[in-house]
Amino acid sequence: MWAKFLLYLALIDAVLLGSGLLIAHYSASMDLIPGHLLALVTTSLNAIAAFYFAKAGIHATMNVFMLKVMGGMGLRMLVMLAIVFLIIFLTELPQFQFIISLFIAYICKSVLEIIFILKIKDNPQLLRND
Numbered sequence: 001m002w003a004k005f006l007l008y009l010a011l012i013d014a015v016l017l018g019s020g021l022l023i024a025h026y027s028a029s030m031d032l033i034p035g036h037l038l039a040l041v042t043t044s045l046n047a048i049a050a051f052y053f054a055k056a057g058i059h060a061t062m063n064v065f066m067l068k069v070m071g072g073m074g075l076r077m078l079v080m081l082a083i084v085f086l087i088i089f090l091t092e093l094p095q096f097q098f099i100i101s102l103f104i105a106y107i108c109k110s111v112l113e114i115i116f117i118l119k120i121k122d123n124p125q126l127l128r129n130d
Contacts, residue, residue, distance in 0.1 A: 043105040053073075054068070054120060
């Protein structure tokens, strides 16, 4: 299940990277690419952490599972907020394009997280091979 999650995550990153490259190519501004790459890396690490927290609480009671998932979500949101502020204030990246890339990547990967969390919660045996 872990390998399948990483495969889907890589596919989402490839599609988003390709669309970002197309937009940068047609807008004739390759200055957009570093911000787009940072957004993809940041959201990918966030999605991996989400899967880890869900996997850590899968064999616990529903209350403990929800605590791990929701607590992990709160922690991940704080870390993402800190990283975004650091990127915005310490780099010369185009801020609007970075935020848009981050938002789109975050939404796409959040959908992937939800799908996989529901799969492993409904069928915990899927994690036995991991």
